[in-house]
Amino acid sequence: MLTRRIIACLDVRDGRVVKGIQFVDLIDAGDPAALAHRHAQEGADEIVLLDITATHEGRATLLETVRRTAQSLFVPFTVGGGIRTAFDAASVFDAGADKVSINSAALADPALIGHIGASFGAQAVIVAIDARRDPESPDPVRNARVFTHGGRKDTGRTVVEWAQESEARGAGEILLTSMDSDGTRAGFDCALTAAVSSAVRIPVIASGGAGTVAHFVEVFGEGKADAALAASIFHFGVSSARSLKEELAQSGIPVRLPC
């Protein structure tokens, strides 16, 4: 049967993987190609590389990083961060990505989703949505809103409605990050993830808040997620995607094992 996916995520700046320490410092955690290869060897179902370089000059470094990383990967490889145009997406695919993740560029120009999909296939376009609940609202989940600029700027759009529009525009998957949960290690936002997953027919990848194996069990259960991003969990006591999946299997979650 179809299994739930554990996706290893690497944040990359200037061609190096960076690790956030309490939201402030970013320390060098190694070479993206080597780390991606290791995660794939250790059971990751897919790899996501998010470029946080945020400068236009950094594009050449990113493409070289993508090329080197793709060389030794034989599992799906998604690249996001700073993709503004169909041309940016094409360069990233050319460098070896299987899928691209777009966020603020899709909000600014939703037609971009279909443009990239027309050339590369809808399944190659992931729309990433950064979400915050609305604590003032009687229904904080239904009225959760889409944020940009690292979770600081409220776009005024609701998450469920933007996810549905993305789907209608041809997105292949939704990558949903709860900015409220991100970095807390207190669990994913399962209610929000379930609301989005129930509102669309395309897969939803959950992100933000993972700290323990139990959090993954919850997000695949009540959270109705089809996949979940794993990043900092590997720094906090879970040694590999394989060991995470072994524990998930024991809780009855269908996962790819052996891997």
Add this chain to the structure above:
Amino acid sequence: MQVTVIDYKAGNLTSVVKALRHLGAEVTVTESSQDVAEAQRIVLPGVGHFAATAQLDDTGLTPAIREAIARGVPFLGICVGMQWLLEGSSEAPNQPGLGYFHAHCERFPEGKEKVPHVGWNTILPHTDPEGQSTRLMSGIQAAGGDNFAYFTHSYYVPAGVVFRAPATPAKEPIAAVTRYINVFASAVEHRNVFGVQFHPEKSGETGLKILRNFLELQ
């Protein structure tokens, strides 16, 4: 060994080319029917909409592929490339496929499960009465082993349908099946023609093993 990968602007080929080169193949990527006429082994990838296969008709590749197949050149269709081996797909009713297999691709029905089918699912190799799997699936275990492959598609090749390739008696060319909502054909094989619905270039060691089986065919 020499492999010709056909580029008909239906999605990204880089992963397919990379996987074949990793396995030691000398890969030529081409849009030219002349190159297909001289090919020793052909791979037809394909990601996206079935309608994109119109490009094969518009560029003269369709007859070149048909002739290469008739000459006995080993041919592997991947994803939309496999679907194109059939007569057509309900995704693009006005776009005929090659028609090597007499069946149509159907869309997964709407219901509880999401469509498209995305992710790692098990491939169950078909075995003959002696327990032997097909050439393409050689070494892929039926259960308990690493027999997962990566899928991403909304349309499928029905497994219950009996195919009939031209000029041969009715034959079951199913090399593997997979269950998602329905049981569907995840791989087909008949003489020198092979197809996989999943992406072997993105299916880890299992995928590489299947590609290696294709490259090592005599």
